[in-house]
Amino acid sequence: MKYITLFILSFIFWLLLTFDFSVSNLIVGVVASIITALFFGKFFITNVYKLLQPRRYFWFIVYLFIFIWECLKANLDVAYRVLHPAMPIRPGIVKVKTTLKSDMAKMLLANSITMTPGTISVDIIDDYLYIHWIYIRSEDPEVYTPIIIGAFEKYIKRIIE
Numbered sequence: 001m002k003y004i005t006l007f008i009l010s011f012i013f014w015l016l017l018t019f020d021f022s023v024s025n026l027i028v029g030v031v032a033s034i035i036t037a038l039f040f041g042k043f044f045i046t047n048v049y050k051l052l053q054p055r056r057y058f059w060f061i062v063y064l065f066i067f068i069w070e071c072l073k074a075n076l077d078v079a080y081r082v083l084h085p086a087m088p089i090r091p092g093i094v095k096v097k098t099t100l101k102s103d104m105a106k107m108l109l110a111n112s113i114t115m116t117p118g119t120i121s122v123d124i125i126d127d128y129l130y131i132h133w134i135y136i137r138s139e140d141p142e143v144y145t146p147i148i149i150g151a152f153e154k155y156i157k158r159i160i161e
Helices: 002-018 023-043 048-052 054-083 103-115 141-160
Strands: 092-097 119-125 128-133
Touching (some): 054 103, 054 141, 092 141, 103 119, 103 128, 103 141, 128 141
Antiparallel strands (some): 092 128, 119 128
């Protein structure tokens, strides 16, 4: 089932990229999607029925708005630090514990943190993420963990797990 799902998603992605519905383009898209499904199907998600649950799509849309809002706030924060004459930065690496269980969810969380200005995910080891942060506000993990992953983790859990 996961090979068929990957084929369908690959073909839809091909159509969205090319936006050409000629016979030759459709044939090339089908062949490319078959090759993609054959080579990468074993790495695709195991429970494809999760893709059929509409509530996950709803939470994904909510997550996009949360992510955009967090990025805007982080952009303003980084701009303040860059434009301030004293350049108030306190960089360092913090260790953040996540409650996410699947590797896909942890990867999405790490990428979301990296795409937010002022933070970069350095490593994921077990249930811990190592994050380089431009301004460490506290040395206490109970204080900085909700600041870094609080907004993202709740919605990623609803989308993926």
